[in-house]
Amino acid sequence: MSQHANLTVNGQALWHDLVTTAAFGGTEKGGVCRLALTDEDRQVRAWFEQTCTALGCTVTYDSMGNQFARRPGTRDDLPPIMMGSHLDTQVTGGRFDGILGVLGGIAVLRALHDAGVTTMHALEVVNWTNEEGARFTPPMLASGVFGGAFTEEFAGSRADGAGITLRQELERGGFVGTEPCGQHPAAAYFELHIEQGPVLEAEDRTIGVVTGVQGMRWYEVVVRGRSAHAGTTPMPMRKDALLAAARMIEQVNAVAQAHAPEGLSTIGIITALPASSNVVPREVRFTVDLRNPSEPVLQTMEEDFLQRMQACALENDVQVTVTPTWNSPAVHFDPRCIASVKESTEELGYSMRDIVSGAGHDAVYVSRVVPTAMIFVPCLHGISHNEAESATPEDVTAGSNVLLNAVLKADHLF
Numbered sequence: 374m375s376q377h378a379n380l381t382v383n384g385q386a387l388w389h390d391l392v393t394t395a396a397f398g399g400t401e402k403g404g405v406c407r408l409a410l411t412d413e414d415r416q417v418r419a420w421f422e423q424t425c426t427a428l429g430c431t432v433t434y435d436s437m438g439n440q441f442a443r444r445p446g447t448r449d450d451l452p453p454i455m456m457g458s459h460l461d462t463q464v465t466g467g468r469f470d471g472i473l474g475v476l477g478g479i480a481v482l483r484a485l486h487d488a489g490v491t492t493m494h495a496l497e498v499v500n501w502t503n504e505e506g507a508r509f510t511p512p513m514l515a516s517g518v519f520g521g522a523f524t525e526e527f528a529g530s531r532a533d534g535a536g537i538t539l540r541q542e543l544e545r546g547g548f549v550g551t552e553p554c555g556q557h558p559a560a561a562y563f564e565l566h567i568e569q570g571p572v573l574e575a576e577d578r579t580i581g582v583v584t585g586v587q588g589m590r591w592y593e594v595v596v597r598g599r600s601a602h603a604g605t606t607p608m609p610m611r612k613d614a615l616l617a618a619a620r621m622i623e624q625v626n627a628v629a630q631a632h633a634p635e636g637l638s639t640i641g642i643i644t645a646l647p648a649s650s651n652v653v654p655r656e657v658r659f660t661v662d663l664r665n666p667s668e669p670v671l672q673t674m675e676e677d678f679l680q681r682m683q684a685c686a687l688e689n690d691v692q693v694t695v696t697p698t699w700n701s702p703a704v705h706f707d708p709r710c711i712a713s714v715k716e717s718t719e720e721l722g723y724s725m726r727d728i729v730s731g732a733g734h735d736a737v738y739v740s741r742v743v744p745t746a747m748i749f750v751p752c753l754h755g756i757s758h759n760e761a762e763s764a765t766p767e768d769v770t771a772g773s774n775v776l777l778n779a780v781l782k783a784d785h786l787f
């Protein structure tokens with residue numbers, strides 16, 4: 374039992390911060406449009422700096438514009454324990470995705486400040502630049518540089534729709550720190566986030582103890598048949614690429630069903646050529662997205678999928694080629710960090726379940742270089758990346774309380 378087990382955050386102040394930050398880029402429908410490094414993002418970054426400075430923190434930037442607010446500990450020879458997420462949003466984003474992880478971190482700093490508690494490790498709240506990928510693709514760009522997934526040159530050269538690069542915008546905002554991105558030491562990292570899915574709400578649990586992030590693999594499937602006249606070609610004499618693709622799509626679904634409930638498969642885009650009402654399609658392209666929390670099972674799913682595509686092509690007298698287009702391996706978070714989250718949740722008396730994240734987060738890349746875990750709280754109907762995104766004051770406070778106590782446990786673990 375930690376000596377600070379009963380410490381809790383100020384839920385009202387946290388909610389006030391969520392309302393305040395939602396005004397920077399706030400939309401008429403109650404959502405937020407705050408793309409990375411725009412003027413709205415600069416406003417919320419200035420707010421972050423002021424708020425953390427008022428709580429006794431020093432705010433610094435690394436070379437990717439990641440913002441670190443540091444509250445000193447008693448042992449400055451130790452690397453800090455970090456909390457955080459991102460303050461940028463989608464074009465029609467909500468007021469919780471990412472923001473809660475940063476504001477929950479601030480709520481932790483405030484609780485310690487108000488209680489007069491100094492931890493052994495310094496504590497830091499970090500705001501990662503361009504998590505959403507809505508302005509500069511790909512997503513999780515700056516945490517990706519931090520974790521070694523991307524080079525800084527690559528990240529800085531990414532341009533938005535108007536041709537403005539991320540590097541130019543970092544310089545315009547004055548967000549380029551002297552510390553090279555990735556060289557910032559950290560003992561552990563905790564990210565609080567809304568679930569962005571419906572499971573916690575459906576099971577009436579307050580806390581999701583995130584054990585990792587599922588692996589995902591993307592493919593492009595091309596089915597080639599033969600164009601033919603829709604009026605003159607008898608049915609048995611056709612090589613209909615679209616009919617074959619329809620049967621393949623059933624098979625892609627069957628791959629996930631065979632690995633239920635963790636296995637997932639999705640076809641999101643399909644195009645047919647020559648796209649004429651009275652021509653049997655000669656070529657169909659569709660995308661496939663396979664996911665599973667276990668890398669070996671995902672491998673089995675891939676083999677099953679490839680086999681089924683070939684068998685289906687043979688039966689339907691068409692050709693098929695499958696090309697992998699993206700591969701994001703499954704992530705397993707640090708057992709000590711997960712245990713800190715779980716024990717804190719138990720001590721605080723919240724209902725919980727283990728959960729694997731279906732979405733990408735900054736924690737994915739940070740976990741490559743720093744012991745990491747995540748905490749999920751429910752969001753209304755699982756809706757996210759949407760102006761209607763919503764979470765209750767009780768749940769966001771509970772998540773922040775777990776964050777606070779997990780950090781206090783980690784203070785003695787690392």
Ligand SMILES: [Zn+2]
Nearest residue numbers: 470471504734
């Ligand atoms: Zn997010």
